[in-house]
Amino acid sequence: MADTSATREVFVSGLKNAHAMENQALSIMKPQLSRIENYPEVARRLEEHIHETEGQMSRIEELLQQLEESHSSVKDMALSLTGGMAAMGHTVAGDEILKNSFANYAFEHFEIAAYKSLLTVAQVGGFSFATSALQMNLQQEEDMAKWIDDNLRSVTTRYIDLREAGESAKV
Template structure:
């Protein structure tokens, strides 16, 4: 495959990742605003929102280094769909659980995107991008692992709150 073709694929992937991270913010921020009975989830979500802001900066730096811009249209479209997805769970009696399931899936989706981008970066000779992409990947994997490690405790707390007659509100 020609080097310019790999570059084009890489740029598209970076733009997609940028939009994906904006979508993640549009999912996480509304969740954070609604959390009342799960301070450990709120703390981790708040921290990951800040990490996501940093991931966006890293992606923009990589795109800048390639003299490319982000895709504003993709950013807007995925942010909108993320907001709609977050809104969809608010009517559920088990919103906290549905959010955890969706977040776990999304974190793994993001990790897969970064693994793929790392392969493309190496194939295209874009070594300068590797450190930033590896940092983003590590943060996504850490968040997915945290959700996985805390899902039993979260579900147990949800059941306990419901049993006590509390709303178990997110």
């Protein structure tokens, strides 16, 4: 299928939404990272994923530039604000590390779905120049979701062990 005006609009809108989504991810992960003390493996992986996310945003910006477009500052700001509020919401929970793990797992799958959809639009609309960057972003999100899935048991048991020992188990 050819690059039609409607398909282009869907693709550009999707890229702008993806940029805002990654901005939101940063506003969730950075506060989490700053609070982690007792889960060094989670802190290391969050820090890695923050760097990956920054790279994802750069790739999206490059794609938008190729389309002579730019990201939406309004969408970025709105989603960053909601992400920050979500991150703050878990700080009052006694099991903050678990709540963060659940939320991060769900958010990674939201991002996976968004990139799969963008890849479909790229294919349908003939935006083959975007496939490699979007595939890379998708792979990083899938890797992070798998890491959370693979480590949820150890995070949970560490939380229980800290609670049993009477130590701070929140983060």
